[in-house]
Amino acid sequence: MPPRPQLKPRKRPSQARSKATVEAILVAAAQVFQRHGYVGATTDRIAERAGVSVGSLYQYFPNKDAILVALTERHINAGFALVRELLAEALNEAPPLERLLRQFVVAMIALHEQEPELHRVLFEEAPLPPSVRRQLRKRENEFATEVCAFLRAHPEARRHDAKATAYVVVHTVDALVHNFILHPPEGLGSDALTEEIVRMLLGHLTTNEAS
Amino acid sequence: MPPRPQLKPRKRPSQARSKATVEAILVAAAQVFQRHGYVGATTDRIAERAGVSVGSLYQYFPNKDAILVALTERHINAGFALVRELLAEALNEAPPLERLLRQFVVAMIALHEQEPELHRVLFEEAPLPPSVRRQLRKRENEFATEVCAFLRAHPEARRHDAKATAYVVVHTVDALVHNFILHPPEGLGSDALTEEIVRMLLGHLTTNEAS
DNA sequence: GCGCAATATGAGGAATGCCTCATATTTAGA
């Protein structure tokens, strides 16, 4: 267990051919991580699945964890993009808070429902390096800040400690949905959960309090 | 990556000497997992730290994961016991719901604050076998059921879908506290978080609704 | 077409960690 080596690619692909190779490796990695878990996902297996040689793989990724990281970052980016998109759509209509919240929860569920097993491996099983976890938290905070700004602006929202509220709102939805999709409890459907979350958050956001 | 082998000990310690050995191994394992992470925690290292030979270790644990599992189960049991204890104490006084909620959140924070790094390794990094994850979920559900029963009984609580509510309450607290302790955000203290959670849940629990 | 750079190959080196087993020591009980 020597100090964790670098995570950046040693060569940047320039020709179309090599770009395709990198893409194939990432796609294959997603499949292999999904099917075999973090430990079972060997570089040999990923290369084989990608239809390239191990040597090629190591041209673009200095080690196994670099693949994990690249994959995770891509996954995170796609996730935020999707949620933002769905939210932006909803925001165009200047909707009531309840509708917006429901939209948010639904978007998060949709997000977690695609490739849930990959999601589980990446975020629950794999030893994501601290740098990546930090980055993820940073993105979450940015997102919470947006939510925060929105909350101040929305006519229905009444709370004072917008920072704490935004933190709680964003993380509550994320955590509950994450748990629900990845470890579905018996006797509780996603509709019921959505309703419950929406009611709770709506109440929380619209209750005025002399702090 | 052959099929995951058995997790049960091959020999049960009978004499006091061997009980001490097993105990030493578990204590050492906790320290080593904490300091080196799941991958860095080699059986050799654990044995060394425990002051016993690898051979002895393998007398009582068939493989590395068996140690992880034993440790996790112990951790889980201690956790539930602690929270139950703190809650039972609070319940003796037939307190108002708000007080009880606050007690719950405080207990969960206390729980997560002891050995947070071990907690992180066990639940975020280590590949816990599905059986253990299932067991954990089962315990959580049992706990949620208790909460559920209590909710029905408490005079201040007004909600109808007690099952969904219990699920949301328990998992919200757990997830938020877990995240907060293990990945502390800047500019948000534990008091503010506690307040925020308590207000949110209290509002949720005391709001009556024609479902 | 030519030559050079980019890319691809895959057998095998090197390192590591899990776990065994033949042997030694300790304890319990008669």
Add this chain to the structure above:
DNA sequence: TCTAAATATGAGGCATTCCTCATATTGCGC
């Protein structure tokens, strides 16, 4: 005290995986 069972030891076998490197192939610019 003596014996058998319980417990402890730790060097090293075995398997596995990561990654390299010498070589081959492909594509780009001229």
